[in-house]
Amino acid sequence: MKFALTLLLFCLTAPYQVNAQDQKVLDSLRRSLKKSAIPEQAQNLNKISSAYFKINLDSATAYANKSVTFSAKHKIFKELAIGYNYLGQMMYYKGNYTSSLSNFEKFRAVSIQIKDNVLTTQAINNIANVLIDLGKTDEAIQKYEEVLAISKKNNDKKGQSLGYGNLAFVYRYVGNNAKAINYIFEQIKIDESINNKMGLAYSYQQLALLYSQKNDFSNSKKYIDLCLEKFKELNDGRNIAITYDLYASYFSGINDAKKAIEYEKMAISLADKHQDKRSLAIFQSKLANLYFEEGNFELAETNFVQAISLHEAINLQKTIAASYIGHGKSLLKLNRLSQAKTDLDKGLSIAINQKSAVDKRNAYEALTEYYIRINESDKAIKAQKKYIVVKDSLLNENNNKHINELNTIYQTQKKEQQILLLDKQNLIQGLELNKNKLELENESLENDKKAFQINEQGLILQKNKVLIAQKQIETKAKEQQIKLLATQNEVQKLELLKRNIFLAIIIGILLISILLGYLFYNRYKLKQETRLQDEVIKQQDLSTKAVLNAEENERKRISEELHDGLGQMFSAVKMNLSALTEDLSFKNVKSEKMFSKTLNLVDESCKEVRSISHQMAPNVLLKSGLTSAIRDFISKIDSRKLKIKLETFGLQERLDQNIESVLYRVIQETVNNVIKHAGANSLDIQLTKDEDGINAMIEDNGKGFDATQIEKFEGIGLKNIRSRVMYLKGTVDFSSSPGKGTLVAIFIPFS
Numbered sequence: 001m002k003f004a005l006t007l008l009l010f011c012l013t014a015p016y017q018v019n020a021q022d023q024k025v026l027d028s029l030r031r032s033l034k035k036s037a038i039p040e041q042a043q044n045l046n047k048i049s050s051a052y053f054k055i056n057l058d059s060a061t062a063y064a065n066k067s068v069t070f071s072a073k074h075k076i077f078k079e080l081a082i083g084y085n086y087l088g089q090m091m092y093y094k095g096n097y098t099s100s101l102s103n104f105e106k107f108r109a110v111s112i113q114i115k116d117n118v119l120t121t122q123a124i125n126n127i128a129n130v131l132i133d134l135g136k137t138d139e140a141i142q143k144y145e146e147v148l149a150i151s152k153k154n155n156d157k158k159g160q161s162l163g164y165g166n167l168a169f170v171y172r173y174v175g176n177n178a179k180a181i182n183y184i185f186e187q188i189k190i191d192e193s194i195n196n197k198m199g200l201a202y203s204y205q206q207l208a209l210l211y212s213q214k215n216d217f218s219n220s221k222k223y224i225d226l227c228l229e230k231f232k233e234l235n236d237g238r239n240i241a242i243t244y245d246l247y248a249s250y251f252s253g254i255n256d257a258k259k260a261i262e263y264e265k266m267a268i269s270l271a272d273k274h275q276d277k278r279s280l281a282i283f284q285s286k287l288a289n290l291y292f293e294e295g296n297f298e299l300a301e302t303n304f305v306q307a308i309s310l311h312e313a314i315n316l317q318k319t320i321a322a323s324y325i326g327h328g329k330s331l332l333k334l335n336r337l338s339q340a341k342t343d344l345d346k347g348l349s350i351a352i353n354q355k356s357a358v359d360k361r362n363a364y365e366a367l368t369e370y371y372i373r374i375n376e377s378d379k380a381i382k383a384q385k386k387y388i389v390v391k392d393s394l395l396n397e398n399n400n401k402h403i404n405e406l407n408t409i410y411q412t413q414k415k416e417q418q419i420l421l422l423d424k425q426n427l428i429q430g431l432e433l434n435k436n437k438l439e440l441e442n443e444s445l446e447n448d449k450k451a452f453q454i455n456e457q458g459l460i461l462q463k464n465k466v467l468i469a470q471k472q473i474e475t476k477a478k479e480q481q482i483k484l485l486a487t488q489n490e491v492q493k494l495e496l497l498k499r500n501i502f503l504a505i506i507i508g509i510l511l512i513s514i515l516l517g518y519l520f521y522n523r524y525k526l527k528q529e530t531r532l533q534d535e536v537i538k539q540q541d542l543s544t545k546a547v548l549n550a551e552e553n554e555r556k557r558i559s560e561e562l563h564d565g566l567g568q569m570f571s572a573v574k575m576n577l578s579a580l581t582e583d584l585s586f587k588n589v590k591s592e593k594m595f596s597k598t599l600n601l602v603d604e605s606c607k608e609v610r611s612i613s614h615q616m617a618p619n620v621l622l623k624s625g626l627t628s629a630i631r632d633f634i635s636k637i638d639s640r641k642l643k644i645k646l647e648t649f650g651l652q653e654r655l656d657q658n659i660e661s662v663l664y665r666v667i668q669e670t671v672n673n674v675i676k677h678a679g680a681n682s683l684d685i686q687l688t689k690d691e692d693g694i695n696a697m698i699e700d701n702g703k704g705f706d707a708t709q710i711e712k713f714e715g716i717g718l719k720n721i722r723s724r725v726m727y728l729k730g731t732v733d734f735s736s737s738p739g740k741g742t743l744v745a746i747f748i749p750f751s
Contacts, residue, residue, distance in 0.1 A: 025032055026051055037688060039651055039695075042071045043080035056238060057275040057385045061090040075735070075743075081110035081119050088126055092133075095277035095314025101130045121147045125166065126350025132170070133278065135317030141170050159189045161199040168206050175393050177210060184210075201230035201239065208246055213358070217253045224250060237587045238279065241270035248290065251575040257294040264290055279471075284322040285520040292330055301330040319357040321350035332373070338381035341370055361390040460586045573602050628652050630667055630685070642675060643682050650689035659748055662724045663687075663696060666732075669721055670698050670744055678702025680741065693730070693749035704736040 050569035053113035076659030088103035128143030288303030324347030331340035353358035680702030
């Protein structure tokens with residue numbers, strides 16, 4: 001019976017994927033660290049960590065730590081979450097499960113804080129992965145089901161693939177292959193629809209293991225080839241190592257021990273290169289198992305001891321049961337029965353606690369052999385029965401062959417003892433016969449006398465033989481009749497089976513027709529709903545643009561009215577009053593001063609009307625764009641009272657007129673709020689444009705307010721800011737606390 005060790009095939013998620021082989025990319029990222037803006041620096045630190053992840057875990061860990069420190073200092077929460085994720089992964093592959101779990105918990109907490117559902121599902125998934133290795137199977141299943149539920153709610157296809165794939169792994173691990181197969185094919189459907197190569201590769205691994213469990217090595221090899229092709233395309237060294245391990249299992253299954261050992265050593269070498277301690281422990285146990293299958297039990301025992309040591313060093317509970325069981329089997333072959341029983345019992349206890357069907361099967365099989373070796377047939381039969389129950393749950397077969405074999409061995413042993421007893425009795429009888437031979441010779445005369453009587457009896461016996469022969473002929477005739485009836489019965493059964501198959505085919509065709517009809521109807525319904533949603537979104541966009549255009553047009557009209565109407569009237573009043581200055585004679589100096597003040601007020605009113613006119617419809621915004629308009633607006637503010645610093649990134653080209661207009665109004669309103677309410681002397685404005693949209697960050701050093709009670713401070717100005725940003729499907733966040741200034745973060749997407 002071959003010893004099987006289950007590999008962990010779940011996926012640890014990471015947002016950034018950078019090709020570490022492209023040294024130019026790494027050099028470029030490092031050079032840009034100090035030159036780029038603060039958000040980009042945090043992002044680049046995580047990208048460098050991701051790049052090093054495939055080639056050097058220590059360097060990857062160092063950059064992940066830098067990212068966490070930097071992002072926490074500057075409150076860049078998304079990059080902080082990603083940094084915690086990377087640290088969790090580094091610690092996981094180094095075998096430090098306590099630190100790994102702690103970092104994944106922080107990853108989840110920050111993701112929930114920033115309301116990022118995708119990152120939240122990734123965090124929960126990675127926590128479950130650590131729980132699996134710690135042997136907490138039930139807790140892991142709950143986490144994976146939570147991942148699947150959140151992903152379905154948010155229509156996150158990658159998250160759904162993650163949930164289905166990991167649930168398939170767990171249910172295969174505990175022996176529920178029916179559920180595992182359903183989840184695998186659900187994962188494949190999703191991954192094919194979104195071209196998720198990594199997800200497909202993991203599905204192929206799962207199918208390869210399932211076929212291997214059923215000894216269908218042809219299909220197993222097909223899926224191993226497919227997943228190796230995908231992982232090489234993705235340049236994923238750790239999973240290439242796992243695929244080499246699958247090849248080792250395949251060659252072991254077809255009894256090519258030399259090839260199996262060669263591939264297992266390749267897997268160990270690659271895992272060691274990538275500092276993957278958990279895979280190293282698992283592969284070491286697999287190599288020991290291959291030596292066991294080859295019959296090299298001493299080398300197998302030595303390698304199992306190394307595997308157990310590697311497992312215990314990193315507290316890897318999930319696969320340590322298999323190592324103990326393998327060690328026990330090796331000791332059994334080396335006739336170290338007492339120590340073998342200790343390791344088998346320990347491995348079985350762990351397997352039962354973790355619900356590992358494969359490990360339980362192997363433990364019961366080995367214990368059966370142990371009890372046979374010590375001549376405890378009853379216990380051997382009990383262990384064999386448990387072995388067959390677990391085996392049938394994996395192979396879906398009801399087969400009592402092994403129990404019958406054990407019963408046969410037991411009965412054979414009893415018969416051999418009976419034969420020995422009979423041999424002794426025959427020996428005694430032989431001695432008695434020799435003794436009686438002399439007596440028989442003495443009685444030969446009497447036998448001759450009785451010969452006639454014996455001949456007479458012989459005739460009687462011959463007559464009886466004729467009667468027996470006649471009865472045998474009659475018996476044979478009856479056997480022929482029975483065979484004929486049995487043949488007729490078989491023909492009737494075949495006809496009945498043929499009829500049942502025909503009915504099953506008709507029912508199957510009917511069910512498939514109904515299913516196809518339902519699918520076509522559902523597809524048509526989904527298309528209609530999609531069209532309706534697209535039309536609603538289109539109408540909302542048109543409505544938004546109309547509102548913004550109407551508002552800007554009204555501002556322009558009011559601006560023109562102020563400039564051409566009220567402004568001209570004030571100018572005329574000023575001119576007339578200036579003209580009257582020479583013709584008027586004042587009674588006293590006080591009257592003359594009063595007239596001069598009035599003339600100055602008229603002049604100030606002209607300037608104020610002109611300023612309001614320009615603010616409502618600034619020409620510089622229409623002619624030169626957002627950056628120039630904001631600089632023009634800032635230049636009119638007294639820098640002695642409020643020092644304003646403006647930084648822009650990626651705004652060399654003009655934006656959409658609506659976006660420029662909304663951002664200008666929002667920034668204008670925010671600056672006015674700072675002047676009126678903040679009591680600040682410094683204000684930083686940062687505008688950043690990327691492929692997704694435009695970010696605006698406005699931060700002052702004023703007195704701030706309690707952001708958790710923003711509704712108390714939300715007047716018309718803040719409501720205007722929110723409504724304008726919402727028109728463009730953007731977001732606005734206020735971060736402030738008393739005495740620590742205020743940060744306003746605005747994001748407007750392009751699509």
